[in-house]
Amino acid sequence: xxxxxxxxxxxxxxxxxxxxxxxxxxxxxxxxxxxxxxxxxxxxxxxxxxxxxxxxxxxxxxxx
Amino acid sequence: xxxxxxxxxxxxxxxxxxxxxxxxxxxxxxxxxxxxxxxxxxxxxxxxxxxxxxxxxxxxxxxxxxxxxxxxxxxxxxxxxxxxxxxxxxxxxxxxxxxxxxxxxxxxxxxxxxxxxxxxxxxxxxxx
Numbered sequence: 001x002x003x004x005x006x007x008x009x010x011x012x013x014x015x016x017x018x019x020x021x022x023x024x025x026x027x028x029x030x031x032x033x034x035x036x037x038x039x040x041x042x043x044x045x046x047x048x049x050x051x052x053x054x055x056x057x058x059x060x061x062x063x064x
Numbered sequence: 065x066x067x068x069x070x071x072x073x074x075x076x077x078x079x080x081x082x083x084x085x086x087x088x089x090x091x092x093x094x095x096x097x098x099x100x101x102x103x104x105x106x107x108x109x110x111x112x113x114x115x116x117x118x119x120x121x122x123x124x125x126x127x128x129x130x131x132x133x134x135x136x137x138x139x140x141x142x143x144x145x146x147x148x149x150x151x152x153x154x155x156x157x158x159x160x161x162x163x164x165x166x167x168x169x170x171x172x173x174x175x176x177x178x179x180x181x182x183x184x185x186x187x188x189x190x191x192x
Contacts, residue, residue, distance in 0.1 A: 001105060003076050006098050010080040013091035040090060047094050054101045057108055061115065062140025063133055 005050070009043050016040070066106060073102050093155045100147060134179060138172050 016039025023032035058064070077099025085092040115136065122132045145168030152161030 003073055003102065006077055006080050006095055009091065009095050009098060010084050013084045013088045017087045043091055043094055047098055050098060050101050054104065058140055058144060061108065061111055062136045064137060064140060
């Protein structure tokens with residue numbers, strides 16, 4: 001649970017942007033939008049469990 | 065020495081946010097959230113130790129443990145509201161953040177109601 005998750009998310013973001021651009025150039029607009037959407041969803045899923053652990057720790061810590 | 069690690073994480077998060085902001089602004093916000101959570105995960109043990117020492121002190125002096133629970137809950141609510149309000153402010157729409165802060169204040173007031181009634185009862189007993 002170190003810093004590598006930040007690098008992973010940035011990498012996924014840049015990759016989706018590149019793939020989107022490439023698809024846009026070759027004229028496949030719909031697939032470009034789908035690829036950017038899926039990249040965003042992948043990143044959201046990555047962050048989801050992090051936010052889950054945050055709320056759990058705060059709940060246990062402060063005795064909610 | 066942990067502060068150096070925390071500062072390192074903060075700088076790395078800022079750099080990643082700046083790198084990715086022009087390319088994909090929505091992922092920049094998520095990276096910001098991630099950095100915040102990582103920084104918190106570094107200091108959880110210290111918060112836990114602080115809370116255990118406080119509970120020991122309260123138990124020793126025979127104070128009402130319920131009061132400490134309320135205080136801890138208030139601190140937790142304060143931290144969470146501040147975390148999300150700053151997140152909203154970072155992403156540009158600080159109006160949502162202000163609403164979260166307002167709701168947090170109301171919740172804290174609601175939770176501290178027993179203390180207020182407690183004090184008033186004590187005062188009523190003192191008066192003849």
